[in-house]
Amino acid sequence: MSEKACGCGCDGNRAAQFADLAPTLEKYAKVPGSLITILQKAQDIYGYLSPDAINYISEQTGIKPAKIYGVATFYAQFRLEPIGKYLIMLCKGTACHVNGADMIEEAISEHLNIADGETTEDGLFTLNNVACLGCCSLAPVMMVRSSEGDETYGNLTKDRVREVLDEIRKNAEVTA
Amino acid sequence: MRVVVGQGSCGVATGARKTAAEFEKQIADKGLGIDVTVTGCVGTCYLEPIVDVYEDNGDMTRYVKVQPENVEKIVDEHLAGGKKVEEQAIDDIDKEFVTKQERIVLRNCGIINPENIDEYIAVDGYKAIEKALTMKPEEVIEEMKASGLRGRGGAGFPTWFKWNAAKASPGNEKYLVCNADEGDPGAFMDRSVLEGDPHSLLEGMIIGGYAMGASEGIIYCRAEYPLAIKRLEIAMEQAREKGFLGKNIFDSGFDFDIRIKAGAGAFVCGEETALIASLEGERGMPRLKPPFPAAKGYWQKPTDINNVETLANVPWIIYNGGAAFAKYGTEKSPGTKVFALAGKIKKGGLVEVPMGMTIRDVIFGIGGGIKNDREFKAVQMGGPSGGCVPADLADTPVTYEDITKTGAIVGSGGMIVMDEDTCMVDMARYFLNFTRDESCGKCNYCRIGTKRMLEILERITEGKGEDGDIEKLEELAIKIKEGSLCGLGQTAPNPVLTTIKYFRNEYEDHIYNKTCTAKSCKALIQYKITDTCKGCTLCARNCPVDAIEGNVKELHKIDQDKCIKCGKCMDHCKFDAIIKE
Numbered sequence: 001m002s003e004k005a006c007g008c009g010c011d012g013n014r015a016a017q018f019a020d021l022a023p024t025l026e027k028y029a030k031v032p033g034s035l036i037t038i039l040q041k042a043q044d045i046y047g048y049l050s051p052d053a054i055n056y057i058s059e060q061t062g063i064k065p066a067k068i069y070g071v072a073t074f075y076a077q078f079r080l081e082p083i084g085k086y087l088i089m090l091c092k093g094t095a096c097h098v099n100g101a102d103m104i105e106e107a108i109s110e111h112l113n114i115a116d117g118e119t120t121e122d123g124l125f126t127l128n129n130v131a132c133l134g135c136c137s138l139a140p141v142m143m144v145r146s147s148e149g150d151e152t153y154g155n156l157t158k159d160r161v162r163e164v165l166d167e168i169r170k171n172a173e174v175t176a
Numbered sequence: 177m178r179v180v181v182g183q184g185s186c187g188v189a190t191g192a193r194k195t196a197a198e199f200e201k202q203i204a205d206k207g208l209g210i211d212v213t214v215t216g217c218v219g220t221c222y223l224e225p226i227v228d229v230y231e232d233n234g235d236m237t238r239y240v241k242v243q244p245e246n247v248e249k250i251v252d253e254h255l256a257g258g259k260k261v262e263e264q265a266i267d268d269i270d271k272e273f274v275t276k277q278e279r280i281v282l283r284n285c286g287i288i289n290p291e292n293i294d295e296y297i298a299v300d301g302y303k304a305i306e307k308a309l310t311m312k313p314e315e316v317i318e319e320m321k322a323s324g325l326r327g328r329g330g331a332g333f334p335t336w337f338k339w340n341a342a343k344a345s346p347g348n349e350k351y352l353v354c355n356a357d358e359g360d361p362g363a364f365m366d367r368s369v370l371e372g373d374p375h376s377l378l379e380g381m382i383i384g385g386y387a388m389g390a391s392e393g394i395i396y397c398r399a400e401y402p403l404a405i406k407r408l409e410i411a412m413e414q415a416r417e418k419g420f421l422g423k424n425i426f427d428s429g430f431d432f433d434i435r436i437k438a439g440a441g442a443f444v445c446g447e448e449t450a451l452i453a454s455l456e457g458e459r460g461m462p463r464l465k466p467p468f469p470a471a472k473g474y475w476q477k478p479t480d481i482n483n484v485e486t487l488a489n490v491p492w493i494i495y496n497g498g499a500a501f502a503k504y505g506t507e508k509s510p511g512t513k514v515f516a517l518a519g520k521i522k523k524g525g526l527v528e529v530p531m532g533m534t535i536r537d538v539i540f541g542i543g544g545g546i547k548n549d550r551e552f553k554a555v556q557m558g559g560p561s562g563g564c565v566p567a568d569l570a571d572t573p574v575t576y577e578d579i580t581k582t583g584a585i586v587g588s589g590g591m592i593v594m595d596e597d598t599c600m601v602d603m604a605r606y607f608l609n610f611t612r613d614e615s616c617g618k619c620n621y622c623r624i625g626t627k628r629m630l631e632i633l634e635r636i637t638e639g640k641g642e643d644g645d646i647e648k649l650e651e652l653a654i655k656i657k658e659g660s661l662c663g664l665g666q667t668a669p670n671p672v673l674t675t676i677k678y679f680r681n682e683y684e685d686h687i688y689n690k691t692c693t694a695k696s697c698k699a700l701i702q703y704k705i706t707d708t709c710k711g712c713t714l715c716a717r718n719c720p721v722d723a724i725e726g727n728v729k730e731l732h733k734i735d736q737d738k739c740i741k742c743g744k745c746m747d748h749c750k751f752d753a754i755i756k757e
Contacts (some may be wrong), residue, residue: 036440
């Protein structure tokens with residue numbers, strides 16, 4: 001696109017901006033019922049769904065941005081804000097609740113100074129409460145997702161969760 | 177000889193990957209040439225990481241809680257020396273956790289390598305579909321009818337009936353959808369099957385597809401289960417290579433293929449019509465039935481939806497016959513059911529038992545009773561759609577009918593055990609918070625009613641409950657049940673209704689006496705320092721709001737006006753001098 005038609009504040013060259021999404025769009029853009037799959041891929045690549053991304057997907061699929069926004073806000077998985085390098089998914093399932101997940105949330109919030117849905121200032125951690133990770137016998141549980149993969153931590157205590165977070169931070173500093 | 181390391185999500189969470197890597201390293205270093213393979217979850221989650229050592233003659237030694245530091249001893253003494261490491265091996269009592277069960281759905285979980293189709297074939301895998309293809313579709317459905325299998329996802333609808341309805345619907349294009357969006361917090365049997373025995377699900381789907389005349393299967397799987405999706409993809413690829421999926425399966429002329437669609441996190445998508453909307457890329461909102469999905473489902477085509485556990489039963493039923501399945505369980509609730517034992521239980525994990533076993537036998541006989549030998553108070557069954565069954569009904573047999581009579585439901589099989597420290601009003605609040613969040617918003621009563629109920633429950637747990645609150649909750653509960661289109665709203669009030677039914681005194685204590693007997697509701701408790709205080713000052717130093725006063729070696733005191741009840745003082749006290757009242 002040479003001329004800027006979107007008025008969204010981008011530099012106009014969206015095909016280049018979203019080049020990583022091209023194979024997905026090529027495969028799914030015209031397949032009915034594929035919106036969620038496309039959004040999942042976009043989030044995988046960019047970490048969240050930006051207004052630019054939503055507009056671009058709209059152009060490519062012919063689905064109205066309002067509808068995409070409606071779908072994106074309906075499902076718990078989709079995020080409209082960028083996230084930290086490490087996504088902490090704290091399980092708030094029943095077994096975790098009974099075994100003190102609220103206490104663990106408090107410990108994380110205090111230790112990182114963020115609440116559910118927020119990201120630390122250094123952009124390292126985002127805290128997200130999730131419904132159930134299915135590791136109920138190890139409650140309370142959290143999963144930490146990053147480019148290195150998913151790591152699950154069970155039988156958490158306030159002390160243990162602080163240790164884990166410090167360890168992750170230390171490793172991140174070493175690699176950086 | 178070979179070493180098998182259990183690597184379901186729960187095993188991995190306790191460090192099984194590190195354990196497996198350590199085995200590989202040690203075996204390589206010592207030049208033993210023994211294979212290390214992977215298996216799913218055997219169900220004894222409380223003993224993870226679990227390592228099985230198989231001798232060449234088939235004998236197996238099970239080692240439990242094997243951390244990397246325990247590996248060297250097993251490698252040196254057992255793998256190299258041929259001598260079992262007794263202190264790391266499973267004891268006889270823990271062995272009973274598995275031997276007391278009847279495993280049909282979980283028959284291969286924790287035994288075979290889920291990433292290797294040959295291991296599934298070696299335990300008669302894909303023989304059921306081979307057999308089914310020699311039968312007429314209606315004979316397959318007849319066999320399912322004889323088994324009496326009912327949907328294991330929650331509603332308990334007879335599986336054969338759904339298959340038959342989809343088969344009877346006119347049209348050539350039909351779909352079989354597997355609901356693997358295990359949404360009930362506290363239930364994880366589907367994850368275990370997907371991770372531990374994905375081929376049994378695929379085979380069940382192929383059989384179902386043949387019976388109803390569908391040519392495409394779709395697995396709608398939770399995005400929170402990345403390992404399950406990965407193993408399913410591997411399994412599907414292998415099944416295609418062997419010709420069990422795709423065109424002309426077993427030269428029968430029957431074509432069937434399966435694809436995975438990852439869910440995006442919405443509890444309401446457990447409802448069939450909402451799930452279909454989600455498959456079509458829409459917001460997952462339910463619609464009025466009829467038409468039922470069997471007539472008009474995915475893209476308006478006849479669609480059958482079954483849950484993972486249901487479908488994983490199918491190969492066993494077809495291979496062994498429906499009558500063999502119906503021998504287990506009771507007349508109206510035949511077969512076995514997998515329960516996820518969690519909460520305040522000694523031995524948490526997955527147990528598969530014949531239906532009709534009592535709640536007590538499951539919790540105490542298999543689960544070993546309550547953690548730290550506390551008092552058993554209640555068990556929550558059926559997740560947010562279910563209810564709390566109190567301890568004095570523990571002799572209720574676990575069947576669809578008997579559990580429904582208590583006000584709870586069998587549901588997908590979550591059993592969250594609670595002890596005297598669990599506040600029942602707080603449990604009701606927890607579930608209402610969940611259903612409020614997950615309500616899709618279509619029906620007013622569900623959308624607004626759950627919010628109003630939650631507000632009342634929050635007030636009660638904050639010590640601001642008023643006379644008439646219980647009645648208001650009951651009134652709203654009935655209206656929400658009547659005024660909601662789908663199962664989510666119709667069952668959302670159940671956790672509140674059952675706790676009011678069995679634990680009304682706790683509600684009254686909160687409202688009228690401003691006390692929480694479980695000492696769990698923060699607003700209604702006080703931290704106090706007793707005479708056992710040695711004056712070490714640790715509590716005062718750790719109090720975030722400086723609410724604790726006292727000199728060194730003197731009794732300390734908490735200023736209740738300043739205290740924010742964070743419990744830090746209690747965590748730090750080395751003399752157990754701080755109590756909750």
